[in-house]
Each structure stands twice: as C-alpha cells, then as structure tokens.
Amino acid sequence: xxxxxxxxxxxxxxxxxxxxxxxxxxxxxxxxxxxxxxxxxxxxxxxxxxxxxxxxxxxxxxxxxxxxxxxxxxxxxxxxxxxxxxxxxxxxxxxxxxxxxxxxxxxxxxxxxx
Amino acid sequence: xxxxxxxxxxxxxxxxxxxxxxxxxxxxxxxxxxxxxxxxxxxxxxxxxxxxxxxxxxxxxxxxxxxxxxxxxxxxxxxxxxxxxxxxxxxxxxxxxxxxxxxxxxxxxxxxxxxx
Numbered sequence: 240x241x242x243x244x245x246x247x248x249x250x251x252x253x254x255x256x257x258x259x260x261x262x263x264x265x266x267x268x269x270x271x272x273x274x275x276x277x278x279x280x281x282x283x284x285x286x287x288x289x290x291x292x293x294x295x296x297x298x299x300x301x302x303x304x305x306x307x308x309x310x311x312x313x314x315x316x317x318x319x320x321x322x323x324x325x326x327x328x329x330x331x332x333x334x335x336x337x338x339x340x341x342x343x344x345x346x347x348x349x350x351x352x353x
Numbered sequence: 354x355x356x357x358x359x360x361x362x363x364x365x366x367x368x369x370x371x372x373x374x375x376x377x378x379x380x381x382x383x384x385x386x387x388x389x390x391x392x393x394x395x396x397x398x399x400x401x402x403x404x405x406x407x408x409x410x411x412x413x414x415x416x417x418x419x420x421x422x423x424x425x426x427x428x429x430x431x432x433x434x435x436x437x438x439x440x441x442x443x444x445x446x447x448x449x450x451x452x453x454x455x456x457x458x459x460x461x462x463x464x465x466x467x468x469x
Contacts, residue, residue: 282460
C-alpha cells in the first residue's frame with residue numbers, strides 16, 4: 240500500500256543553522272506534496288507545498304525539493320529561529336476512487352536552540 | 354474567519370460510552386476529512402467526504418461512523434468507545450477533493466479524547 244517515510248524523527252539545531260527533513264514515498268502516481276507545521280496543542284498548518292511538475296519551490300526561508308525519479312522530497316529551513324521549533328509533517332497524495340487523499344509521514348520534532 | 358472549528362476540545366469517556374465529535378468549516382469547501390493522530394504514527398485518515406452527500410472509508414474506519422450533515426458540517430461518531438480509540442482527532446477541509454485538484458487541506462485544532 241501507499242507509504243511515506245520521514246527522517247529524522249528528531250532534529251536539534253542551533254539558531255541560525257539550516258535544517259533539512261527528508262521524505263520518501265511509494266506511489267509513483269503521487270502528484271502533490273504538502274508540508275505541515277504543528278505547534279503544541281494546535282492543528283497542522285500548511286507551510287509550503289509542491290506539485291509533481293515542479294522540482295523546487297521557495298518561500299522566504301523555506302524551500303522544498305522534489306526528485307520524482309527517486310521518489311523523495313525534502314524540506315529545507317535556512318537561518319532557523321526559535322519559533323521554528325515544532326513538529327513537521329510531510330505528506331503525499333494518492334488516488335482512491337478518483338478522490339485525492341493524503342498519506343502522512345511520521346513527523347519530525349525540530350528543536351532550535353537559542 | 355474561523356476556518357475549521359472542532360468541538361469539544363477535550364473529552365474523557367468510559368469504555369462503552371458513545372459520543373459525537375463535531376466539525377464545521379466556513380471556507381465553503383467541498384471536501385472534509387477526519388484523522389486521528391497517535392504518537393509516532395503521523396495522521397491517519399478515518400473517513401472522508403469528497404462532497405456534500407457522500408462519505409467513504411479511509412485507512413482506519415473500524416469503530417467509527419460519520420455524517421456529512423450539510424456542506425459546512427462533518428461529524429464523527431464513536432458508538433461504543435474503546436481504550437484503543439484514545440487519540441487526538443483532527444478534522445480538515447479542502448476546496449476540492451479530486452486527485453487532480455491538488456488542493457491543500459486546512460485543519461482544525463483537534464479534539465483530545467481519552468477513553469478509560
């Protein structure tokens with residue numbers, strides 16, 4: 240079945256450093272890859288997404304890259320700040336009864352130390 | 354603009370009790386979803402509604418039922434709660450649910466449910 244593997248499960252960086260989170264997916268038909276940030280006690284919030292016809296997308300300090308051949312995609316956060324500390328989830332779309340659904344990775348807890 | 358609103362925020366039940374989790378969105382979205390979140394397992398889809406009047410099973414539907422009351426509201430019911438259903442439940446919505454639509458899902462802040 241469809242599967243998304245996310246690594247690492249925890250990541251600790253110094254403020255100002257970069258952070259990279261990687262995901263691999265199993266369904267070659269997946270065409271949409273969102274990233275969510277979840278703060279304590281809150282629901283996941285979309286921070287960036289990428290579609291399969293694009294290899295890279297940037298939004299200020301956040302970027303996502305997609306390698307369709309290898310079936311993996313990554314989140315890059317530059318110049319990290321303490322407020323970036325949260326749990327990050329990747330997801331990949333899959334088709335079921337012509338409906339697009341998402342399957343999520345297991346999550347990465349990012350800690351940015353001041 | 355509230356987005357996706359879930360009620361209640363917290364609930365404690367005894368094994369065998371029933372309850373309904375409520376979800377409403379004010380973004381005029383067509384598709385709605387229920388997920389559960391357990392430690393180390395990400396979010397898993399319980400049920401979804403691609404459009405008003407339709408519902409279908411996700412990855413983990415056993416023990417749950419849903420009702421798409423209208424375009425705004427999508428409820429999740431536990432008929433006979435079990436300790437294995439202790440989890441955080443999230444409702445989400447998206448403008449369109451088709452595979453080619455690639456619409457982002459917007460989440461509520463969750464219901465934290467404990468079953469003793």
